[in-house]
Amino acid sequence: MPLLSWLDGTTDERPDAVRVDDRATSWVELRRAAAAVADDLRGAGRVAVPATASLETVVGVVGGLLAGAAVVPVPPDAGPVERDHILRDSGAEVLLTPPDAPTFDGATAPPPVPVDLRRRSDTRHPEPDPAATALILYTSGTTGAPKGAVLSRRAVAACLDGLADAWAWTPDDLLAHGLPLFHVHGLVLGVLGPLRIGSRLHHVGRPRPERYAAAAGSLCFGVPTIWSRIAAQPAAARALRGARLLVSGSAALPEPVFAALAGLTGHRPVERYGMTETLITVSARADGPRRPGTVGVPLPGVRTRVVDERGEPLPADGDAMGELQVRGDTLFDGYLHRPDADAASRTADGWFRTGDVATVGPDGWHRIVGRAATDxxxxxxxxxxxxxxxxxxxxxxxxxxxxxxxxxxxxxxxxxxxxxxxxxxxxxxxxxxxxxxxxxxxxxxxxxxxxxxxxxxxxxxxxxxxxxx
The missing domain is CATH 3.30.300.30 (ANL, C-terminal domain)
Known part of the structure; x- marks a missing residue:
């Protein structure tokens, strides 16, 4: 099945299928605009996209994926050193250039290709091998320059299918969020998810409480900072009572914010856990309990374990704290050009070391204590x-x-x-x-x-x- 299976096959021409801030397009017109970009990218292996919160970013990313290229999102607020490192390290051969994107100067900037939303193409590009790279996402550790995490089309599809199962995510949903489009949360879940599953998408631009309220989404994504601000504005929070599911991730949701949202919106938020390298691996379910301070159970195809400092498994008793390790279909293929980092991130028996400390209860529910280095x-x-x-x-x-x-x-x-x-x-x-x-x-x-x-x-x-x- 194609990675963007809904977009690939839909004939839906409703004009508001994908909205970013105050601009919208239909599924069919999005596919045709992205196909025009893909036509320009024939033969390009890696494509950089300045990931502004814009319709051009969505079309550029989709165009890269349709062309079978590995897409490299570049944070729009990246300083020149970080930006140049991403462009040079990724080996991007083309830079897609939306009209409002920052100008990338210097020797590291690859040749530009414009993203013109007025252009259309009806070319049908062949679906690449599922093992082909979909995204190279740069993630910062505690030391050194950001590392490029190589994510396959298969891993992205497995993550999104697992979340569709966990959250009962269907084409009937309208997803609303205001997350950056250069991370897993905003880009993989928040853009590629709708294009695979078929839910409409409304990216609200700047993630202000009143914009979340006005979007009237059935499915709403946010990080704790966003949810805290929404909870502090009761009118905006109460406007979310019509939603089906509120999802929080990227950091632990404070229990007082969880309680405030539950009281104001009538919804106990779903919390989930993941990393750039693993995508989303653990989540509460739409048809199950939501417990503050916990992130649920492993998604289909994912296995987890908690180990002590010697690497020995710890009991699932809800008390024993150790490093969370993960394996399964959603894991990345490795760090680009960094075999040393790859070796350090994997155990001898093939598990990925998350660097996060967790406990697992007898019922399989996970609680993330935090990063081993700081939490x-x-x-x-x-x-x-x-x-x-x-x-x-x-x-x-x-x-x-x-x-x-x-x-x-x-x-x-x-x-x-x-x-x-x-x-x-x-x-x-x-x-x-x-x-x-x-x-x-x-x-x-x-x-x-x-x-x-x-x-x-x-x-x-x-x-x-x-x-x-």
Missing amino acids: LIKSGGYRIGAGEVEDALLAHPGVREAAVVGTPHPDLGQQVTAYVVGDGLGEAELIDFVARQLSTHKRPRQVRLVDALPRNAMGKVQKSRLAQE
């Missing part, structure tokens, strides 16, 4: 999950945001240090507040009151920056 704090012989302390802090009425990291301590090894955004708060008050909810050893030893937490484009708190401070 598992080893203090005085205890293993403390940062997320549990963050949830305790967020239960305080004066706390708007909280991030917890381990910082060096001469006696304990690491101490629990909290960074808090809020009003009228005192350090001792917050330490005592947590100590009344959790075990004493989990209380913060230090609370630093800050104006804002550093976040990346997906709204994730950049804890490595906090730890460096």
Whole structure:
């Protein structure tokens, strides 16, 4: 079956099938516009796309995939060093250039090919081998330049089919979101998902609460920052009561935000887990329970395990914390030009090391504690999950945001240090507040009151920056 199976076969000419901000097109016209781009790309193996939130980006990505090229999304806000690294490392042979895209100068910029939405073609391009590369997505680690994760057409299809099953996602849905189009969440799920499954798509542009409300989606995607802002505007939140499913991902959804959304919208959000390298692997289901602080069970074709520091499997008792490892149909093919990173990311028996700490309950439900490097704090012989302390802090009425990291301590090894955004708060008050909810050893030893937490484009708190401070 073609990767973009709905788009490939549909004759639907409704003019609002795909809407980005205030511009829309039908399925048929999207396919014809993308086919014109694909005609221009014959023979190109890798194609770079400045991934603005625009209809041109959608047409450019689809055109690249129809042509059988590997598509390389370039973040539109990337600085010149990051941008040049992506273009050079990926070996992109062509740069698709929407009219409003940033100008890419320099020796690394490949020849431009314009994306003109007025052009049409009825060429039917042959479907590439499922093992062919669909996307090269660049992901940053804790050190070094971003690495290109090579994702096959087969892996993308497996991910989307698994989510269609888990979320009862059908052509009857209208997907609404305002996520960046250079990550798994916004691009793979938020654009390629509708083109495979057939749900209409409304990308709202800037992800403001009132835009989510006005989109009237049956299926809504967001990251915790978006959901927190929606929950803070009750009128916008109540407008989502007509939705079928609210989905949160890319970071843990704070339990107070989960509760606020449930109260205002009538929906308990579905949480899911994945990475650039694995796509989405674990999710709550539309026909099952939704539990705050947990991300559900493995999707079809995915297996998971939690191991200790020696690589030994840990019991699925809901308490044992260890590294989450994954294998299955959604995994990437490797890091481009980085055999060293590939070797480090895989176990001898073929499992992918996520670098995330998790617990698994007897019923198979997963709870993500956080990144091993920043969210598992080893203090005085205890293993403390940062997320549990963050949830305790967020239960305080004066706390708007909280991030917890381990910082060096001469006696304990690491101490629990909290960074808090809020009003009228005192350090001792917050330490005592947590100590009344959790075990004493989990209380913060230090609370630093800050104006804002550093976040990346997906709204994730950049804890490595906090730890460096």
